[in-house]
Amino acid sequence: PLIWIAGGIDKGNDYNIIKADVVQKVKTLICLGKDNNKLKSFFGGLVPEIKETQTVKELVRLALESARKGDVVLLSPACASFDLFKNYEDRGNQFREAVLELKREVES
Secondary structure, eight states: OEEEEEOSBOOSOOGGGTHHHHHHHEEEEEEESSOOHHHHHHHBTTBSEEEEESOHHHHHHHHHHHOOTTOEEEEOOOSBSTTTSSSHHHHHHHHHHHHHHHHHHHHO
16 A cells, blocks of 8 residues: 655646556555645545645654555655745655654654
8 A cells, every 4th residue: 555645836737647546556645735725636535545734744744644564655746846845856855854853753
């Protein structure tokens, strides 16, 4: 099972292209961004669980809460990062740092 992290500024995406894969593989969609209405309305009812946040720190905690042994957490936003981040590199760096911080907390 997959926990998919997506969201940001929609670029006119056609989610029909990935619909079958999402329905088959995604158990939780975590939306990160200021406006996730398109993601939530398209995948609502198709994905068992949809969560939403505007911070990377909370995002990582939500992913941990949803994840079970053997699950995969995938950061594949499908949207532009400019609503919360300087650019895609900043988004990736903040995600990595939040994961490492949570790992340190869990291990201590």
